[in-house]
Amino acid sequence: MSKLSALTEPFGTGGNSVQAFDVDKVRADFPILSREVYGKPLVFFDSGASAQKPRVVIDCIREAYESYYSNVHRGAHYLSQRATDAYEEARVIIAKFMNAPSDKNIVITSSVTESINLVAATWGRKFLKEGDEVIVSEMEHHANIVPWQMLREEKGIIIKVVPVRDDGSFHLQDFEACLSSRTKLVAITEVSNVLGTRVPIKELTRIAHERGAKVLVDGAQGIVHQGVDVQALDVDFYGWTGHKLYGPSGVGILYGKADVLESMPPFQGGGDMIVRVTFEKTTFQDPPHRFEAGTPPIVQAIGLGAAVKYVEELGMKSIAAQEHSTLAYAQQELADIEGYREVGTAPDKAAIISFLVDGLHPFDVAAVLDRQGVATRVGQHCAEPLMDRMGIEGTVRASFGLYNNRADVDALVAGIRKAKEMLS
């Protein structure tokens, strides 16, 4: 494939090609992208940490607070009904976006971290016992490691770790080698937040189910780049967070299969998750409200509904095509920088680039980039075991969003060259 054809090749070759959208037009939807930092145009490559928000999300949040805000599920008045309708409508929008069978499969949490902790604290506590095995991968974010370690302390479960290859790729045979008759859960990321590596979730789930294990997917970095169809994947749980999908912070989602959610005890106790409370006994709501104690993130969920509608209008396949095209351009341009090294080069990776520059500390590179207006993330990216595996202390990470264009990439490349010049 020639250099040029790689850049114009539609994403998803094999008949179902999808063209990227006009990214410059889309950028106008994001007010923050027109600002400057240190007198230079903002170039935002930190969407993997948290994405910027389109005008429709900002307007939706403002409208909720200005015209119908109230608590949900409990008020005997007009505003409460309006807020409840909007909140529950968001759940329906999210369910359809994920192709969940019903909105009853959608638990609204505060973050993907809470979604995973919820599963560990309820399903895990109820169904896992000493000696049972939970499989994770070397690529996990701390949020999908620590909850299982906490459960290990409490229940004596065993955590097994699927290795990744030197190029950051994930292979199903490595996963299968970890399976045993004691495997009860596979808790795994869909896309590495550091390497961009995609895990073949559908095939992995089929194999896990054949062995009687449940599958929980940390979709925080997956859903933003490729969307999700939970029925096609057949996963038991899928957690993600709103703020990385151009929605507000403070809201996360846990999808669970109906029978699995039904089998789980409540996570936290409080208002809204009960049917009846007496001092002798309390009965709990059915899912998903059983897992939503107290006042939920009302406006955040409504805002997330608006964000989902926004990306659906663009089309997740178009977003993937756009990001794929920009990623290919970036990989080509960055490779020309002497001493540049991409960490994680698995085939068909998502639009996340971790990199190092020979002789330069990642912190210094990121600091110089920052002064050029280029926002990246530096360090271990909440994935310390992966850094140990790759034999490095940290990286600079440029994570792409639907709004990054080739001019952004050019600024990144120029910024790295400037860093080399200033720091060498």
Next chain:
Amino acid sequence: MSRLLDLEKYDEFVGNLELIDDEDMRFEYIIDVGKKAGDADFPEVMKVDANLMHGCMSKVWIIDRVDDGRHYFSGFSDAIIVKGLVTMMTESFSGLTGDELDALNEDHVRKLNLGALTTQRQVGMLAMLAHLQKLGRRVTTAAAD
């Protein structure tokens, strides 16, 4: 504190930074301090966990030598910008007693970067100050014992 601190080196750094009226140039000045600091002044054998300052995005080691109750610091980082900052901090505040170190505050640190750093890195510099003060108190306490 009854008398004004004698902070000759600190005044020199602040004076230099004040002469530069461009934030980008101040940023480059910090990088230059880091480059000029070199590696020779900080012995390799001292780059051990006991001398490591925790909580930094890059590794920072700080040691001190006490002479007649006064602390003389040396610092090192594997990142040049942080090495510039740690050099400015250790050179500025060497030669002070534990009590004099305790009299230093946020304003002293703020003048050493003059907006050339993000808030996060200013917090890092404050953490360096707290570390120097801790070293000052540790030896002072040991001497009092």
